[in-house]
Amino acid sequence: MTRQFLADPFGVPVAPVAEVAPPRVRGTKLGINVVQQIVNDIVRGVLNPGSTLPPEADLCDQFGVSRTVIRESVKVVQEKGLVRIEHGRGTQVTDPRQWNLLDDVVLTAIIAHDANLSFLDELVATRTALEADMAATAAVSRAGEEKLRISAALELMRSKINNVAEFAAADAHFHDMVMAASGNRLGRAIVNSIHDKARGSMRYHGEYNEAVMRRTLDEHQAVHDAIMAKNAEAAAVAMRAHITGSWSRRRPVPDADAPAPAARRRATR
Amino acid sequence: MTRQFLADPFGVPVAPVAEVAPPRVRGTKLGINVVQQIVNDIVRGVLNPGSTLPPEADLCDQFGVSRTVIRESVKVVQEKGLVRIEHGRGTQVTDPRQWNLLDDVVLTAIIAHDANLSFLDELVATRTALEADMAATAAVSRAGEEKLRISAALELMRSKINNVAEFAAADAHFHDMVMAASGNRLGRAIVNSIHDKARGSMRYHGEYNEAVMRRTLDEHQAVHDAIMAKNAEAAAVAMRAHITGSWSRRRPVPDADAPAPAARRRATR
DNA sequence: TCTCACAGGTACGATGTCATATGTCACTAC
DNA sequence: GTAGTGACATATGACATCGTACCTGTGAGA
Numbered sequence: 001m002t003r004q005f006l007a008d009p010f011g012v013p014v015a016p017v018a019e020v021a022p023p024r025v026r027g028t029k030l031g032i033n034v035v036q037q038i039v040n041d042i043v044r045g046v047l048n049p050g051s052t053l054p055p056e057a058d059l060c061d062q063f064g065v066s067r068t069v070i071r072e073s074v075k076v077v078q079e080k081g082l083v084r085i086e087h088g089r090g091t092q093v094t095d096p097r098q099w100n101l102l103d104d105v106v107l108t109a110i111i112a113h114d115a116n117l118s119f120l121d122e123l124v125a126t127r128t129a130l131e132a133d134m135a136a137t138a139a140v141s142r143a144g145e146e147k148l149r150i151s152a153a154l155e156l157m158r159s160k161i162n163n164v165a166e167f168a169a170a171d172a173h174f175h176d177m178v179m180a181a182s183g184n185r186l187g188r189a190i191v192n193s194i195h196d197k198a199r200g201s202m203r204y205h206g207e208y209n210e211a212v213m214r215r216t217l218d219e220h221q222a223v224h225d226a227i228m229a230k231n232a233e234a235a236a237v238a239m240r241a242h243i244t245g246s247w248s249r250r251r252p253v254p255d256a257d258a259p260a261p262a263a264r265r266r267a268t269r
Numbered sequence: 270m271t272r273q274f275l276a277d278p279f280g281v282p283v284a285p286v287a288e289v290a291p292p293r294v295r296g297t298k299l300g301i302n303v304v305q306q307i308v309n310d311i312v313r314g315v316l317n318p319g320s321t322l323p324p325e326a327d328l329c330d331q332f333g334v335s336r337t338v339i340r341e342s343v344k345v346v347q348e349k350g351l352v353r354i355e356h357g358r359g360t361q362v363t364d365p366r367q368w369n370l371l372d373d374v375v376l377t378a379i380i381a382h383d384a385n386l387s388f389l390d391e392l393v394a395t396r397t398a399l400e401a402d403m404a405a406t407a408a409v410s411r412a413g414e415e416k417l418r419i420s421a422a423l424e425l426m427r428s429k430i431n432n433v434a435e436f437a438a439a440d441a442h443f444h445d446m447v448m449a450a451s452g453n454r455l456g457r458a459i460v461n462s463i464h465d466k467a468r469g470s471m472r473y474h475g476e477y478n479e480a481v482m483r484r485t486l487d488e489h490q491a492v493h494d495a496i497m498a499k500n501a502e503a504a505a506v507a508m509r510a511h512i513t514g515s516w517s518r519r520r521p522v523p524d525a526d527a528p529a530p531a532a533r534r535r536a537t538r
Numbered sequence: 539t540c541t542c543a544c545a546g547g548t549a550c551g552a553t554g555t556c557a558t559a560t561g562t563c564a565c566t567a568c
Numbered sequence: 569g570t571a572g573t574g575a576c577a578t579a580t581g582a583c584a585t586c587g588t589a590c591c592t593g594t595g596a597g598a
Contacts, residue, residue, distance in 0.1 A: 029356075029550070031344075055579060066552045068337075071580085075300075075341050079348045087298075087580050088559030101458045102371060122455040125406070126399065129456070133398030186391040187398070189370045190459060298581070324548060335583045340549085356549050357590035 030065050034073035036105060037063070042082050042093055043109040053083060053091040080106050102190065107197050117251065123198050124247045128240055130191050131175065134182035135223055135239035136232035146181035147227065153177045154224050161213055172199075174220055178227070178239070216246070299334050303342035305374060306332070311351050311362055312378040322352060322360040349375050371459065376466050386520065392467050393516045397509055399460050400444065403451035404492055404508040405501035415450035416496065422446045423493050430482055441468075443489055447496070447508070485515070 041047045054062065059070045074091055077083050081100040085091045100106055110119055138147070153174040160166040172195065179188035219242035226234035310316045323331065328339045347354050350369040354360045369375055379388055407416070422443040429435040441464065448457040488511040495503035 031550095057579090068551060068553085071337075072341055072344055076344060076348055079345050085580070086560085088561080088578080090560095090579060097454075097458065097461075099458070100371075100462075101455050102369075119455070122453045125402070125453055126456045126459070129398050129402030130395065133394070137394070184391045184394055185366075186370050186388070186463075187395045189366065189368070190395065192366075193369075300581090326548090337582060337584090354549070355591085357547080357592080359548060359591095 030063075030069045031073045031076065034059075034063050034065065034069060035076050036109075038073065038077050039080065039082060039105050040109050042077075043106065044113050047093050049093045049095050051093050053093070055090060082106065102193050104193070104197070107194075111197060120198065120251075123194055124243065127191055127194055127198065128243045130187045131179065131243060132236040132240040134179045134184050134187050134191075135227065136236040137184065138178050138181035139227040139230050139232040139235040141181055141183060143181055143183065146177065149177045150174070150181060150224060150227060154220055157217060157220060161210075161217065164213075167213055168199075171216060171220075178223065181227070212249075216242075219245070299332075299338045300342045300345065303328075303332050303334065303338060304345050305378075307342065307346050308349065308351060308374050309378050311346075312375065313382050316362050318362045318364050320362050322362070324359060351375065371462050373462075373466070376463065380466060389467065389520075392463055393512065396460050396463060396467065397512045399456045400448065400512060401505040401509040403448045403453050403456050403460075404496065405505040406453065407447050407450035408496040408499050408501040408504040410450055410452060412450055412452065415446065418446045419443070419450060419493060419496060423489055426486055426489060430479075430486065433482075436482055437468075440485060440489075447492065450496070481518075485511075488514070 038047075038053070047053065053059070053074070056067050056070050056074070059074070060067050063070065074083065074085060078085050078091075079100075080103045081098045082094060083091050084094050101110070111123075114120060138150070141147075153170065157167060157170040157174055160170045175195070176188070176192065179191060182188070219238065222238040223235060223242060226238050307316075307322070316322065322328070322343070325336055325339050325343070328343070329336050332339065343352065343354060343360055346352050347360075348369075349372045350367045351363060352360050353363050370379065380392075383389060407419070410416070422439065426436060426439040426443055429439045444464070445457070445461065448460060451457070488507065491507040492504060492511060495507050
């Protein structure tokens with residue numbers, strides 16, 4: 001995240017985008033473009049932490065919108081934790097540690113700018129820790145109905161093995177049902193907000209094929225069996241092995257320099 | 270979260286708050302009050318998922334502010350995932366699964382409305398899973414400098430044993446340094462965003478006392494030693510035992526009916 | 539029965555104005 | 569010389585008003 005593709009030779013916070021021509025696609029709101037541009041400039045490092053955004057009037061000119069839109073957009077960016085608006089002083093870019101990394105726009109920008117995939121590694125590590133824990137909890141949970149849904153989800157996967165898109169959806173559904181059975185709404189929400197982005201940005205080398213789907217199915221079966229056997233430990237191990245294994249098989253480059261935080265580690269639970 | 274203190278006999282979405290008197294404290298922005306009120310009404314169930322918020326004009330009257338403030342506030346609430354604004358149709362309350370549970374305002378409202386502490390249990394379970402995993406990663410990490418900071422943080426705690434406030438700060442700092450050593454910025458950000466809320470809302474029965482601090486110190490020492498010994502498994506176990514143990518000692522009511530998702534479970538990693 | 543124009547309600551966006559907070563700098567009093 | 573004061577510029581906060589775009593239901597007409 002520290003590396004910078006495009007050096008900023010001017011050092012001025014003037015946004016390098018939004019030249020002219022507001023395409024103004026019907027049906028899209030003006031604000032989302034502004035928000036995306038600002039978020040991107042911050043995440044990419046064009047606007048460094050501590051620096052000040054151009055005042056509202058300037059932003060109006062740059063983006064070609066009214067102050068209404070600018071004000072709302074900057075406020076939204078503030079809500080994402082990327083800037084801090086101060087009355088009479090201006091708007092400053094905050095420290096990255098305050099950024100809301102789970103926010104959709106922020107997450108997308110970070111992943112897009114994540115040259116060596118280090119952030120995706122963290123994403124997978126986080127997801128692994130949470131899902132493994134929830135699988136273990138689900139195994140010892142007394143929620144019978146939820147467990148039936150896990151079995152049903154596995155069967156659904158098996159039936160969709162000939163349809164890549166539907167298989168992928170069923171795959172996600174299985175994971176969601178396991179998390180639901182754990183009763184941990186917070187963990188489930190976190191993983192779900194991460195999951196789509198991770199999948200969409202994985203830049204698969206090999207897409208789903210027959211062998212991959214078979215293997216996925218087997219690993220899910222292992223998770224399922226451990227949960228049904230009420231074996232928390234085994235469920236966690238199986239889930240951890242499944243997610244880290246799946247990621248390591250898909251991860252484009254082994255990435256020698258930056259150590260993958262936890263995805264590299266063997267399932268130790 | 271389903272239980273409702275105050276039944277809503279009318280079933281109308283008219284906000285039951287903001288009667289009159291805009292106190293208008295100097296220095297506070299109007300929007301934050303509006304946001305808090307709306308978020309609270311949604312979380313408390315006064316505004317049910319699927320129902321429609323009053324139109325902007327009505328909200329202006331109810332809160333006694335201009336449309337500018339209302340528009341910005343509702344947009345902020347949308348950013349938290351609690352409502353979905355639709356051009357020409359109005360603003361609808363979304364399904365709770367789409368709520369941003371890590372948002373500060375939302376989290377505060379949920380915890381305040383969390384009658385049987387079930388959400389706090391989930392919070393602790395989530396934190397446990399992440400911190401245990403990060404402790405394990407830190408143990409096998411090659412980041413030497415970060416590990417020195419862990420030792421320094423432990424010493425800092427030891428030196429602050431006579432000052433409750435500073436000890437608590439050092440406590441949090443130790444945890445943060447362990448997470449930093451893991452290199453998992455995402456997990457660290459998630460835990461940090463829920464940590465303060467969890468602590469502040471724990472409604473301690475017994476506050477920090479000498480014995481509690483000693484015990485905390487011992488448990489931190491165990492985590493520290495495991496990390497320094499590069500023993501990932503032991504580090505995870507120690508961290509898990511520390512957090513769940515600390516929570517179970519502080520948790521006010523054992524809560525017979527609703528099973529604590531994972532905090533009850535023994536450290537299995 | 540179906541289609542389409544229209545009205546009403548809603549959010550979106552622009553513009554202008556004033557209020558308020560903050561920092562700077564020249565000026566003044568000591 | 570220094571501290572205090574006040575004018576001023578600049579920034580965001582808030583309001584009021586206007587017009588536009590979008591959605592939905594309704595009723596006239598084919």
